[in-house]
Amino acid sequence: MGNLFLVGKNGYGLQSNSNEGRTYSRDLKIDKDNNIILLGNTDAHERISTPGTHQTTRTSNLGNDIFLTKFNSNGNQIWGTYYGATTTNAVDDDQALGLSVDDNNNLVFAGQTSNNAQIATSNGFLPNNGGGYHSGFFTKFSPLGNQVWGSYFYRGIHSIFAKSNNIYTLGGTNTTNNFAKFYDCAAGISATSNSPVCTNSTVQLSATGGTTYNWTGPNGFTSNLQNPTIPNATAAHSGTYTCQVSGSGACDGSFTVNVVVGDILAPVPDIAILPTITGDCHTVITSFPTATDHCAGAITATTSDPLSYSLPGTYTIHWNYNDGNGNIFTQNQTVTVNPVQTPIANTAQTFCATNIPKISDLQVTGQNIKWYDAAGNILPTTTLLINGQTYHVSQTINGCESGKIAVQVTIKSTPKPTANTMQDFCVSASPTLANVTITGTSVIFYNASGNVIPTTTPLVNGQIYYATQTLNGCESEKLAISVTLSTNNVPATNQTIVFCNSTTANTMSVNLHSYESNIISNPGNYIFTYTDNAGNAITNLTNYILNTGTTVIIVKVATIDGCFTTVRLTLTLNPKPFIELPEKIDFCQGKTITLDAGQGFTSYLWSTGATTRAITVSSPGTYSVTVKNIFGCENTRTIQVTYSVLATIVAVNINSNTATVILSETGNYEYSLDNFTWQDSNIFTHLSTGEYTVYVRTKSGCIIGQKKFSIFNIQNAVTPNGDGNNDTWKIAGLENYPGTEIYVYDRKGFVILKEIITNKPFVWDGKYHQQPLATGNYWYTIKVSDGRTYSGWLLVKNRD
Structure with missing residues (x-):
């Protein structure tokens, strides 16, 4: 049925x-x-009605019509009919709303309509x-799908119920329910x-109620x-039969029944759902399903689908039940052909090239195994395997071949071990195969007959031995090694090596x-093995100290099997020249x-190209000289030549009896207090009081300048009495420090004298405003312009 899905108590369903x-x-x-009655609306033109029912066709494409249908408990339609008419309006002209089944399996249903036909x-x-x-409207249909009667009733009927020849309706008018x-x-x-x-059966007509009956029909x-x-x-007897019933009172009238003579029902399958x-x-497939037809009786299904299957998969057989009267019912049955399980094998298998692997060497578990190449060709078991090739395998059980699985083949080629193919050994060491020098993994030795021999096998002079190695379980091809045995096979020779020292030291470390x-x-x-000339063992081989001259070392060269020889290693170490040039030197500009x-x-x-011992230069720069001694050993020395930096004398700092000369620049300078005796230090100590002149020059003799300084002698008594002896207070050398301040105070702190030094010597006559001071002690403070400060007392004596 059009877009309708139905599920019954047995779980069947219908959907179109x-x-x-x-x-x-x-x-x-x-x-x-236990039949299922469905009531509803539809605009479908097919798969709704069945022949012999009330209305078998839909009258128009406009709007929805009502349908009524009956299904058996297996989900097969028994009959179906349309009900109502379609107007010129594309609306839902007829709407079904309620359904009921009376005591005699008659069907009553109700709804609303806009039709008058x-x-x-x-x-x-x-x-x-x-x-x-x-x-x-509400109406009654017989159990066979034919209308018994129908009636309009006001606005609409939403619910209907039939019981004991009574019909109950519930609906609504324009204003109220009814x-x-x-x-x-x-x-x-x-x-x-x-x-x-x-056909050829008996039609039975039946009437009930009343007392008098008058039948008419086709x-x-x-x-x-x-x-x-x-x-x-x-x-010819099919059609509508009318019975006029009288004698019943208010219900007298004409009653009709539709009769169908002929087979109109499709066969019903004996098994609702085929396994x-x-x-x-x-x-x-040898067993065909059957159905039972209303007229034809038992019917065996037919199909045009295949009935034998060999390939795995799921198939559908469409069974047709044809009663020969135009009624056909189709039923589907599923056929599942199960595949044979594929054989079991590792999908990647590895082999050794030396084993010459074949198809028969592939490991697989299964029955009646078949191997194929990529093109699907069957391969014999003697087929040689190819590295990187993919092979396909199936098994056959009970004559059914499985699907194929792919096996990737890897064939490994192990290289031969590596060794000198001709090896010599000392006969006195009784060498065995274990002494053969060879590089490989899991090395195996063979004799000429191909037999495996142990590594304890004694070597035989002139014999050829064969060796293989095994990697990842794969043995290589054999490598031939020819063996000779000698009485002295150590080809060492005496060596004399002469070389120059890498430094100017008298020794050198060698390896x-x-x-x-x-x-x-x-x-x-x-x-x-190393020993010195006296036979003492030398152990510090990587840091052996050589003295300048010739050293003889005895070297014993031995094989691991005990053969040896002794040779002399003579090493002569020649000195490297020492050049007495400083790294830096300066000179006076213009010299x-x-x-x-x-x-x-x-x-x-x-570096100037000169080949003399000394050169004279007048320009600053970097100069180098390469010299060679009588042993042919060379050395190169580089010297940086610059102009002397001429500093200026900034100050002479006095601390007690020590004078320190301060310059504006650092450098190599010499200092003197008499311009004759020079010293490298800029500090002069243990100086007596008095006046000095300091002289500064560069190492190369460039005079920078000179500066005067004083170590003061401050007297603490003065007698200004005019006798010519100690009449004034003098401090020699203060004139060298312009700006120096001198203060004299009485005992009350009154300033008696304040003087600032210029370039003249300092002299005070002991007077205050040209008047002699009273005899007594006075105090002084001298602030020297170089930062020194002196304080003390001064006795001024103006009487005897």
Whole structure:
């Protein structure tokens, strides 16, 4: 049915493609025979009605019509019919709302409609709606899908219930709801039949109620019997039969029944849902399902689908039940052909090239194994495997071949071990295979016959031995090694090496191992033992101290199997020339300076191109000289020559009897107090009081300048009496410090004298404003302009 889905108590379902129309179920009831009755609306034109029912076709494409249908408990439709008419308005002209089943399995349903045709019958309560819009209606149908009667009723009926020949309705008018009860005359007075009946069967007509009956029907049929029959009925007897019933009172009237003669029902399958057939590649369908037809009886299904299956998969057989009368029912059955399980194998398998692997070497678990190449060709088990190739394998069980699984093949080629193919050994060491020098993993030795021999096997002179290595479980091909045995096979030689010292020291550290490659080739194959000329063992081989001159070292060179020889290693260390030039030197601008590399060398080469021992330069710069001694050893010395930095004398700081000369620049300077005796230090100590002049020059003799300074002698008594002896207070040298301040105070702190030194010597006559001071002690403060401060007392004596 169009877009309708139905589920019953046994779990069946019905659903149709929406392309067939839209169908809505409004109500559902179960009758006394467990049939399912559906009521609803639809705009579908197919899969709704069945022949022999009230209305088998839909009259228009406009709006929705009502449908009524019956299904058996297996979900198969028994019959179906349309109800109502379609107006010119594309609206829902007829709407089904309520459904009920009476005591005799008759069906009553109700709703609302805008139609004035194909709704009510002449024997209904209200045969017409006066052209009204949205009238209510209710109607009764027989168990076979034919209308018994129909009636309009006001605005609409939403619910309906049938019981004991009474019908109850509930609906609404324009303003209020209504509830009504009707008596069903057709329940007590009715005309029925056993339709549909098969051809050549007997049609049984039946009437109830009343006392007098008058039947009329197709093919000129008439009868006054209550329950007349028509034996051997044919299609000509199909149609509507009318029975005029009288003698019942208010329910007298004409009652009709529709009779169908012929097979109109499709066969019903004996098994509602066919079981799934499961098998292997030999699955053959030999059992056909059956159905029971109303007229034809037992029917065996037919199909155009295959009935034998060999490939795994899921298939559907479409079984058709044809009763020969135009009624066909189709039923589907699923066939599942199970695949054979694939064999079990590692999908990546590795082999050794030396084993020459074949298909038969591939590891797989299964029955009746078959191997294929990528193109699907079957491969014999003698096929040689190819590195990187993918092979495919299947198994066959009970004649059914499985799917294939892929196996990736890797063939590993292990390289031969590495070794000198000709090796010599000392016969006295009794060498075995274990003494053969070879590089490899899990090395195995073989003799010429191909037999494995242990590493304890004694070596035989002139014999050839064979060796393999094994990597990742794969053994390589054999490597041939020829062996000879010698009485003395250590080809070491005496060596004399002469070289220059790397420094100007008298010793040099050397690594004795560095000379082993001079003594013998491939020194890593030998053992070296060192002793001095006196036979003492030398242990500090990597830091051996050589003195200048010749040193003889005895070297024993031995093989690991005990063969050895003794050689002399003579090392002569020659001195490196020592150049007595400073790294830096300066000279006075406008003068020259001589650079002397020293004597005793066989050659000189200055950066100026000169080849003399000394050169004289007048310009600052970087100069270098390379010299060579009688041993051919060279040395190079670089000297930085600059102009002397001429500083200025900033100050002479006096601290007690020590004078420190302060310059404006640092450098190499000399200092003197008499311009004759010079010293490197700028500090003069233990100086007596008095006046001094300090002289400063560079090391190269450039005079910077000179400066006077004083160590003061401050007397503490003065007698200004005019006797010419100690008449004034003098401090020699203060004139060298202009700006020096002198203060004299009496005992009350009164300033007697304040004087600032210029360039004249300091002299005070002991007077205050030209008047002699009273004899007594006075105090003084002298603030020297270089920062020194002196304080003390002064006795002024003006009387005897």
